[in-house]
Amino acid sequence: MASSSIIKVVILSIFLLFSSTSYAQRSFRPSALVLPVSKDASTLQYVTKINQRTPSVSLNVVLDLGGRFLWVDCDKDYVSSTYRPVRCRSAQCSLAGNDGCGNCTGGPRPGCNTNTCFIFPENTVIHLSTGGEVAQDALTVPSTDGSNPGQSVTVPQLIFGCGSTFLLEGLARGAVGMAGLGRARIGLPSQFSAAFSFHKKFAICLSSGADGVVFFGDGPYNLLPNIEAAGFLRYTPLFINPVSTAGTFSQGEPSDEYFIGVKSIRVSDKAVSLNTTLLSIDRQGNGGTKISTVNPYTVLETSIFKAVTESFIREAAASNIRRVAGVAPFEVCFSSENVLSTRVGPSVPYIELVLQSQSLPWTITGSNSMVFVNDKVLCLGFVDGGFRPRTSIVIGGYQLEDLLLQFDLATSRLGFTSTLLGSRTTCGNFNFTSTA
Ligand SMILES: *[C@@H]1O[C@H](CO)[C@@H](O)[C@H](O)[C@H]1NC(C)=O
Ligand SMILES: *[C@@H]1O[C@H](CO)[C@@H](O)[C@H](O)[C@H]1NC(C)=O
Ligand SMILES: *[C@@H]1O[C@H](CO)[C@@H](O)[C@H](O)[C@H]1NC(C)=O
Numbered sequence: 011m012a013s014s015s016i017i018k019v020v021i022l023s024i025f026l027l028f029s030s031t032s033y034a035q036r037s038f039r040p041s042a043l044v045l046p047v048s049k050d051a052s053t054l055q056y057v058t059k060i061n062q063r064t065p066s067v068s069l070n071v072v073l074d075l076g077g078r079f080l081w082v083d084c085d086k087d088y089v090s091s092t093y094r095p096v097r098c099r100s101a102q103c104s105l106a107g108n109d110g111c112g113n114c115t116g117g118p119r120p121g122c123n124t125n126t127c128f129i130f131p132e133n134t135v136i137h138l139s140t141g142g143e144v145a146q147d148a149l150t151v152p153s154t155d156g157s158n159p160g161q162s163v164t165v166p167q168l169i170f171g172c173g174s175t176f177l178l179e180g181l182a183r184g185a186v187g188m189a190g191l192g193r194a195r196i197g198l199p200s201q202f203s204a205a206f207s208f209h210k211k212f213a214i215c216l217s218s219g220a221d222g223v224v225f226f227g228d229g230p231y232n233l234l235p236n237i238e239a240a241g242f243l244r245y246t247p248l249f250i251n252p253v254s255t256a257g258t259f260s261q262g263e264p265s266d267e268y269f270i271g272v273k274s275i276r277v278s279d280k281a282v283s284l285n286t287t288l289l290s291i292d293r294q295g296n297g298g299t300k301i302s303t304v305n306p307y308t309v310l311e312t313s314i315f316k317a318v319t320e321s322f323i324r325e326a327a328a329s330n331i332r333r334v335a336g337v338a339p340f341e342v343c344f345s346s347e348n349v350l351s352t353r354v355g356p357s358v359p360y361i362e363l364v365l366q367s368q369s370l371p372w373t374i375t376g377s378n379s380m381v382f383v384n385d386k387v388l389c390l391g392f393v394d395g396g397f398r399p400r401t402s403i404v405i406g407g408y409q410l411e412d413l414l415l416q417f418d419l420a421t422s423r424l425g426f427t428s429t430l431l432g433s434r435t436t437c438g439n440f441n442f443t444s445t446a
Pocket of ligand 3: 158234441443444445
């Protein structure tokens with residue numbers, strides 16, 4: 011009896027130690043969190059809003075699906091009473107991947123302290139990374155019941171990376187960093203699920219018009235008019251690329267990005283002939299298919315691009331859709347004169363990414379394949395990735411809009427829907443009226 015209560019006390023104190031050093035949320039425990047995502051018209055980046063620091067400041071950060079962690083500019087206007095640098099050789103430092111330790115002269119100030127853990131925040135838009143301090147600060151996010159934002163909750167010591175002002179180049183105007191949703195242990199999905207003990211899952215629903223949405227945690231994911239979008243999910247495995255795709259990384263580090271297994275591509279139900287070697291990830295980490303929110307359009311390795319666009323042009327011609335001159339960045343454009351509009355976008359040949367089974371393709375309808383460049387011309391929204399790019403297929407933002415994608419990190423599974431336009435809703439239909 012006595013010994014068992016000692017064990018209980020020990021377990022309890024270990025638990026308290028863990029929860030008080032990492033996260034100390036009390037009273038209200040949310041089952042999911044929600045963030046709005048808007049599309050920046052000039053960069054085509056997806057930008058979300060977070061509240062960080064004490065006193066809390068609202069910050070715009072660019073959403074980076076495969077990004078390893080949250081990073082913000084610590085050099086300019088960083089004022090917070092709860093900022094804490096992460097010490098060398100601390101538990102948080104090893105959680106962050108322990109990229110090294112350093113002493114910054116010219117401090118102490120946020121981003122510049124002595125004996126701190128270092129990391130490499132990366133601007134994945136312009137592919138620039140730099141060493142920066144690992145830090146912790148309060149982050150406040152609205153919870154959700156799946157229908158509205160509710161009471162806000164705070165992660166008192168969320169781990170993030172300190173970037174510099176020059177690292178913001180090329181980001182949407184007003185953005186002060188990037189929100190990494192990658193699979194790293196300090197990615198936002200992992201930190202949120204650890205802080206609030208909910209499923210290590212998140213979902214994105216990007217929109218080109220009204221605010222789209224990111225959910226952390228499980229569904230329901232309700233969109234107006236009263237449509238539960240998680241009910242439409244179908245599933246495919248997520249793959250881990252054994253070689254990091256980040257700009258700076260340690261030997262042996264896998265990629266934190268999300269890869270899926272595209273086995274073939276069909277246009278109007280007809281298989282496109284492809285070099286299938288390019289579709290799998292080799293030992294050097296080349297090839298395969300990933301999903302990215304920093305690429306505005308899907309990028310295809312050059313032989314895949316040629317094969318898919320040739321099939322598409324042929325199938326379009328069979329429907330009397332006339333090709334016209336390309337409009338950069340697109341090579342394949344058409345006159346809109348014989349193109350009908352439908353609920354799922356312009357009526358053009360469907361493109362299907364065949365996954366683990368022939369009967370479960372990711373179908374790209376006109377709403378996600380065609381971009382109107384003016385009212386007479388619409389273009390196939392895919393771009394040529396050149397010869398031997400690192401990843402053969404990068405599914406970009408335009409192809410993700412108005413689809414719900416759920417990333418389950420625990421089971422390594424992607425849930426995806428076909429366009430929600432077919433279900434009479436959009437990703438701009440989350441009800442952002444707060445009930446708090
Ligand atoms: C940083 O400074 C501390 C104290 O001056 C010293 O012990 C440590 O070795 C220095 N670390 C590095 C990486 O230079
Ligand atoms: C297919 O792609 C692989 C990887 O780039 C390349 O080594 C191979 O030569 C290609 N095969 C053909 C038939 O082009
Ligand atoms: C949005 O949510 C608010 C708060 O629950 C509710 O009052 C309002 O009716 C909702 N809007 C729509 C269009 O359903």
